[in-house]
Amino acid sequence: MRIDWWTLALQAINVVILVWLLARFLFRPVMGAIAARQTATDQLLADAETAKTAALKLEADLKAQTDAFAADGDARRTALLASIEAERSRLLDAARTETDAKAKLALASVEDAQKGMATQLEEKAAVLAGQMASALLHRLPAGGTTDMMFAALLERIERLPVEERRALAGDTPLAIVTPAALDGEAQARCVQKLAEALPGLAAPNFTVDPALIAGFELHGPHMLVRNSWRADLDTQLAALKEDDHAGLRG
Amino acid sequence: MNWIHIVSILGAAFAIAIGAIAPALAQGKAVAAAMDAIARQPEAANTVSRTLFVGLAMIETMAIYCLVIALLLLFANPFA
Amino acid sequence: MKIASPLESHILFTIGPVPISQPVVTTWGIMAVLTIGCWFLTRRLGLRPTRTQAALELVVDVTARQIRETMEAEPQPYLPLIGTLFIFLLVANWSSLLPGVEPPTAALETDAALALIVFGATLWFGVRALGARGYLRSFAQPSILLAPLNLVELFTRSFSLMVRLFGNVMSGVFMIGVVLSLAGLLVPIPLMALEMLTGAVQAYIFGALAMVFIGSAISETNPSPKAPNHEVSS
Known part of the structure; x- marks a missing residue:
């Protein structure tokens, strides 16, 4: 090898x-080539990571915004509820106050009506009383009351001060009002007695007014001497009304 | 054909014969162990078989050495 | 019957004083095919790999990963050497499939050249990684008494690298030749299939052992960190 x-x-x-x-x-x-692809992949991954981070941040932002919206909505709803509640209670109070006032008013008006009705009734009762009194009076002999009432008129006139008696005497034409017609003799007697009480009296007229029931009255253009049951009844009625008004006020 | 040739041929034959016995036994043991390992861990079959092939080639090398010696004796005998 | 010696290589022609033998010519052909093929395949590489680019990247990536796992180092400086050794051995071992072509690895000179390159690369990378002094000191690991043994192992393992490759490929070629001369056509086909397997395994083993040797040279503490079974058999 x-x-x-x-x-x-x-x-x-x-x-x-x-x-x-x-x-x-x-x-x-x-x-x-492998390194280039690795670099590209790393780049892509980094980009994806960045994008993911951004997306997560955006999501967090949106979530925070949504939360803020929700909190805001809650606050607004609460405020609205509170204001509604306040408004409701205020309205309720106002309504209650108003109702109370109206009830009071209604009560007062009812009382007024009752008072008015009572007054009317009293007036009617007074009128009725006057009618009944005149009916009763008709049973007495005619002139029975005339003299007495005339005497009362004379007494009244004599109690007046001198100036007023003079004014009354000069107040022509003076009318002598009686509930029933007087005969001539009675008229002459009346005129004579009046002239004694009122020196310088001109010749008066004689007028009949059954509403007086009983009594004598002197009606002048400027002065008025009332001396009749009607006047008494009116006075009493007025006193009654005064009492009622005083009672209401009290 | 002198006696050196005869001894060389005999030596080559014995080298191959003896040199084949031990690697054969070793390869048998290696394959048995590999089969055992694969049976225990089938998921490692790839690794085991790859290592087995390398190991078999290593063992085979022993027989190859003997073959080289035999061929040297036959074709490049320095004493012939 | 006279069988031609498998240990001799034929001189085809001479250029000046240099005799050119048959393995050298075969190697030139393999070099041309590999270079042109690689140039053709790697002409346009893109970010979106085509089918061929994916296959190339797979080969390169697997090799790089093997280097990283075996040597526990960045594969960048070692990848061309280890990858070329594997690819060249694979193509050379399988070149016997072409009729009339004898694989260059079946000649002892080619295997000796490859083992010599691995030997030189081991020294070069060891000195580069550790420095000359540090690399020399790594022979005294784990004890100074083992220094001669380590030194002898440096040569014997290169020698065994050469003989292993040569024996495997040459014996396959020799066997096929013998069977072909005895039985004739079509009978050696199973043997050729087995030879393909052997060739691939031997290419892998050669590359793996080169990785182990260089890896043990560049790691100071442990002369043979990986694959102790390789060391035992070498």
Whole structure:
């Protein structure tokens, strides 16, 4: 056996050259391609990571915004509810106050009506009383009350001050009102007695007014001397009304 | 054909014969162990079989050494 | 019957004083095919890999990963050497499939050249990684008494690397030749299939052992960190 040293040397050189050739034409380009793809992949991953981070941040922002909206809505709803509640209670109070006032008013009006009705009734009762009194009076003999009432008129006139008596005497035409017609003699007597009480009296007229029931009255254009049951009844009625009004006010 | 030739041929035959026995036994043991390992861990079959092939080639090398010696005796006998 | 010695290589022609033998010519052909093929395949590489680019990247990536796992180092400086050794051995071992072509690895000189390159690469990378002094000191691991043994192992393992490859490929070629001369056509086909398997496994083993040797050279503490079964058999 014989080692061919030339072949050995040539093969060694060949293999070294082949190593260089393959490094040049195979390994370097392929490794470069792999590295390039790795770089691109890393870049893409980094980009994706960045995008993911941004998206997460956006999501968090949106969530915070939504939360803020929700909190705002809650606050507004609460405020609205509170204001509605306040408004409702205010309206309720106002309504209650108004109702109370109206009830009071209604009560008052009812009382007024009752009062008015009572007054009317009283007036009617007074009128009725006057009618009944006149009916009763008709049973007495005619002139029975006339003299007495005339005497009361005279007394009244005499109690008046002098100036008023003079004014009354000068107040023409003066009418003498009676519930029933007087005969001539009675009229003359009346005129005479009046002239005594009222010096300077002009001749008076005689007027009949059954509403007086009983009594004598002097009606002048400016002055009036009332002396009759009607006047008494009116006075009493007025006093009654005064009492009622005083009672209401009280 | 002198006695050196005869001894060389006999030596080559014995080298191959004896050199084949031990690697055969070793390969049998290796394959048995590999089968056992694959039976225990089927999921490692790839690794085991790859290692088995390499090991078998290593064992085979022993027989190859003997073959080289035999061929040297036959074709490149320095004493012939 | 006279069988031609498988240990001799034929001189085809001479250039000046240099005799050119048949394995050298075959190697040149393989070099041309590999270079042109790689140049053609790697002409346009893109970010979106085509089918061929994906296959190339798979080969390169698997090789790089093997280097990283075996040597526990970045594969960048070692990838061209280891990858070229594997690819060249694979193509050379399988070149016997072409009729009339004898694989260059069946010649002892080619295997010796490959083992010599691995030997030189081991020294080169060891010195580059540890410095000359540090690389020399790594022979005294774990004890100074083992330094001669480590030194002897440096040569014997290169020698066993050469003889293993040579024996496997040559014996396959020799067997096929013998069977062909005895039985004739079509009978050696199973043997050729077995030879393909052997060739692939031997290419892988050669590359793996080169990785182990260089890896043990560049790691100071442990001369043979990986694959102790390889060491035992070498």
